[in-house]
Amino acid sequence: MDTSPFQDLIPELERALKPYRDGFLSFSKLPLEGCARDEILREMEKFKSVEEARWRDGNVSGAVYHGDQAHIDFLNRVYALQSQSNPLHADVWPSTTKFEAEIVAMTAHMLGADAGSGVCGTVTSGGTESILVAIKTYRDWARETKGITAPEMIAPTTAHAAFDKAAQYFGIKLIRIPVGPDFRADVAVTREAITPNTIALVGSAPPFPHGIVDPIQELSELARAREIGFHTDGCLGGFLLPWAEKLGYPVPLFDFRLPGVTSISADTHKYGYAAKGTSVVLYRTAELRHFQYYVTTDWPGGLYFSPTLAGSRPGALSAGCWAAMVTMGEAGYLRAAKAILETAAQIKQGLREIPELRLIGDPLFVIAFMSEELDVFQIMEYMTRKNWGLNGLHSPAAVHLCVTLRHTQPSVAERFIADLKAAVAYVKEHPDAPSGVGPVYGMASVVELRGMVGDLLKMYMDLLYQVSE
Ligand SMILES: Cc1ncc(COP(=O)(O)O)c(C=O)c1O
Incomplete structure (x- = not known):
């Protein structure tokens, strides 16, 4: 692999990714004798004290969606009480399967499924797994019911990378459809792209990059027809x-109230306020869900079945997810949404008052901005140096902040806008200001250089698995 263009970047990445060199326990083989539990716990406290401040104070986009100490302590207690459970052994831990059934039912109800509608689903490990299993389900459904052996699916360019991953994993041709000037999926182009091999269409509510909900009603009607x-x-x-809809915000229909919507993924570990490691995938019918399931009847290890990608799973995470949902309740979710949406509105207003930046569309809570006159990655780098963790976007170059409960704390929004104003002023005065990941994004926007950028990402992952001694 030709990695030369990035050789200079590696030491810098190493410094950023491997801060725990001196004064920390480090192993590349097992210690001969086990370390004392106290010592290990002290080590964990050290990591926590270094890493917590940034997200706790609301400096990071997305990542930690709730984060109040009392909520975390409560979820930790639930985890501790259920730490040994595994839904694969439903006979030993029937409580876990009860939690999962109720998580699915509560989520379906929240997303427009009436009691008795037949909407059903499973709990997965996260958004990516929910998407992977949904796409596998459509592939197998289309093969069995329509004889499609060269499956295709259609998704807007803004739909999450997990759809590419699903296409790669399951041998599906993914056709990406451009978004219009309003950053929503182009319905007419989608219609044109449908072929007899199309198994499913995709829309996002909202997509990760710019937070603008796709025209799900029109797209799902196309699919239904x-x-x-x-x-x-x-x-x-x-x-x-x-x-947001209950609070009166303009939210287009996106859920099971639309007859053409046949599946939905919804992450409990984001705005469901559970700890990381759970999501829900829902299907309109039990017949469809059957195509997700795995069963084998001739394995010497016994009759085996599992509903999702994993075999054994952490039941404690499902218990924590159930606990998060029922401790929030509708009133808790409404209060949280109100605070987040009001903070997002305040940030959007602040952004609109910075003439050098352009807010992309009028999103509810994922606030993306670009700049016609300045390098937005120089602005992002300035913000990084001010301890902000924002997300870089590309095609077009932009940056976003995904607003969570962390940002609803007093003065976070004001601090963000003040730093953004300072960033713009600095970049205007210093045209050569560092642009951090900007050059890599620049290369990724050139089709011929994408392979090289892909190699860099693989090197990055190699680095993650390197022990620093
Ligand atoms: C719209 C959307 N879909 C899917 C995902 C993937 O979720 P996860 O990171 O939990 O796998 C994300 C993550 O941010 C997302 O924003």
Whole structure:
């Protein structure tokens, strides 16, 4: 692999990714004798004290969606009480399967499924797994019911990378459809792209990059007319948009109230306020869900079945997810949504008052901005040096902040806007200001250089698994 263009970047990445060199326990082989538990716990406290401040004070986009200490302590207690459970052994831990059944039912109800509607689903490990299993489901459904052996699916360019991953993993041709000037999926182009091999269409509520909900009603009607699947990716918005709608915000329909929507992913570990490691995938019918399941009847290890990608799973995370949902309740989710949406409105207003920046569309809680006159990655780098953790976007170059409960703390929004103003002023005065990841994004926007950028990302992952001694 030719990695030469990035050789200079590696030491810098190493410094950033491997801060725990001196004064920390480090092993590349097992210690001969086990370390004392106290010593290990002290080590964990050290990591926590270094890493917690940044997200706790609301400096990071997305990542930690709730984060209040009392909520974390409560979820930790639930985890401790259920730490040995594994839903694979439903006979030993029937409580875990009860939690999962109720998580699915509560999520379905929240997303427009009436009691008795037949909407059903499973709990997965996160948004990516929910998307992977949904796409596998459509592939297997289309093969069995329509004889499609060269499956295709259609998704807007803004739909999450997990759809590419699903296409790669499951041998599906993914056709990416451009978004219009309003950053929403182009319905006319989608219609043109449908072929007899199309198994499903995708829309996001909202997509990760710019937070603008796709025209799910029109897209799902297209799918219904052609008798193909339609997946709403509500990983990010599934646990926020229903409450935004109740609060009177303009939220287009995206859930099971639309007859063409046949599956939805919604992440409990984002705005559901559970700890990381759970999500929900829902299907309109039990027949569809059957195509997700895995069963084998001739394995010497016994009759085996598992509903999702993993075999054994951490039941304690499902217990914590159930606990998070029922401790929040509708009133808690409404209060949280109100605070987040009001903070987002304040940030949007502040952004609109910075003439050098352009807010992309009028999103509810994922606030993306670009700049016609300045390098937005120089602005992002300035913000990084001010301890902000924002997300870089590309095609077009932009930056976003995904607003969570962390940002609703007093003065966070004001601090963000003040730093953004300072960033713009600095970049205007210093045209050569560092642009951090900007050059890499620049290369990734050139088709011929994408392979090289892909190699860099693999090197980055290699680095993650390197022990620093
Ligand atoms: C719209 C959307 N879909 C899917 C995902 C993937 O979720 P996860 O990171 O939990 O796998 C995300 C993550 O941010 C998302 O925003």
